[in-house]
Amino acid sequence: MKYRAVALLVLFVLALVAPALAADPAELSGRIQKRYAALGAFSAEFTQAIRNAASGDVEQRSGSFVFKKPTLVRWETVKPEKELLIVGKDAVWDYFEEDKEAYRYSVEEIINSKTMLRFLTGKANLTEDFLVVAGKAEEAGPGQAVLQLAPREPEPGLVMAKVWIDLATDMIARIYIQDFYANTNDLTLSGIVANPKLADSLFVFTPPKDARVHDNTPAKGRDLK
Template sequence: MALCLLALWAAPAMAVDATELAGRIQKKYATINAFSANFSQSIRNAASGDTEKRSGSFLFKKPVLVRWETLKPEKELLIVGKDAVWDYFEEDKEAYRYAVQEIIGSKTMLRFLTGKANLTEDFLVAAGKPGEAGPGQAVLQLAPREPEPGLVLAKVWVDLSTDMIARIFIQDFYANTNDLTLEGVVVNPKLADTLFAFTPPRDAKVHDNVPVKGHDLPK
C-alpha cells in the first residue's frame, strides 16, 4: 500500500459511505508504484500492560519490496527483497532470513502497507465512531471475514484529500494492539532496487529459516 499525509488544515472530519470509501482506497493504491515515509508506532501488550514506542522510516516499491528501518528504541532493519526477507538487529548482531511469502502472509501490518490486505474483499467495512477522525479524515472499522489470531479488528484513518491511509490500528486475538502512523510521505519516489537488498555483516550470527527441498536449514 502507498500512503500519503498532506496538509490537514481547517478541513473538518467528514461523513462518508464506508464501503464506497474502501473501494476508492483500493483504486488509489493500485495507481501507486512506490512511497517513502517516516513512521511512529505504539505496540501494547495486553497481558502486561506494557507499551513500546518505535519510530523510523519505511520504503515500499511494487510489486512487494519493503525496507522498514526502526531507529528507536533500538535499530532493526527489515528487508523484504525479491528472493528473501531479512530481519537484522544491529545491537545483537543477529540476522534472520525468511521466505518472502511467509512474511507477507503472516506480518499483518505489512499486508496493509503493501496493499495485500484487500479492504473490500477481506473485511466487513463500517464507519468509525464519531470523533475518531481528525480534520479532513475519515475512519473505517474493519472486521475480517475470516478472523485469524493476528487480526480480529482493524481501523484505518484515511486522508480524504488523497484517499490514502494515514494511520493503521490492529488488534489481535489476545487484545494486543499495534498502532502505526505515517508522516512525511512521498508518493512515487525513485527507489533503487539496491535499497531492498541485504548482506549480513561478517560478524553477524545468521539464523536461516528458509526451508529447502527435503529438509530445513538450521535456525
C-alpha cells in the same frame, strides 16, 4: 519467529486498501484501492505505540518505511533499537543490529501467508475477507475519516483494526490494530511521499560478517554459498 517488524508490517499493509468513512463505504473503498494501485512506490516516517495487554507496558518505536512495487519493502526501526526488515526479490531479512542477529525467510512464505502483504500484492479481496464499517466521526482529525475493519475469519494476530484516512490524498495516516490477546499496535505515518525514485539496492541485504544468521527458508530454497 523473531521477526517483529514482519508482524507490524503486515498489519500496516492491510490499511493501504481500506475505504474512508462515508455513507457509501463500497464506493470509497474502490477510490482508495485505485489510489494505491496507481502508486509505483511510496515512503513515510512512522511512530508506533505497542501495548502489551497483560503487563500494560507500552513500547514506543519510530523509523521509516519504503515500498516499491511489486513487493519490495524496507522497514527500518531506529528507536528504541535498530531493526531492519527487507523484503527483497529473493529473500526476506530481519536484522537486529545490537544483537547482531539476522533472520532469513523466503519471500513466498511471507507473501503467500495470510498477512496484509497479500493486499499489497493484490492477492486478497477486501470485500470478501473483511466487514467494513464506519468508525466514530469524533475520532477523526481535521480532514480525516475513520473506519473499522473486522476480518470475516479472525486470526490470533488480527481481530480488529481501525484506520484514519487523509481525505485530501486518499492515503492512510494512522492504523490501530488489536490481536486476540488484546495487545494493540498504534501506528502513525507522516511525511508520506508518493512515487519517490527508489534504487533497487535499497531492498538488498547482506548480513555483516560478524552477524549470526538464522536461515528459516525451506531447504530447497536455501543459498548456501
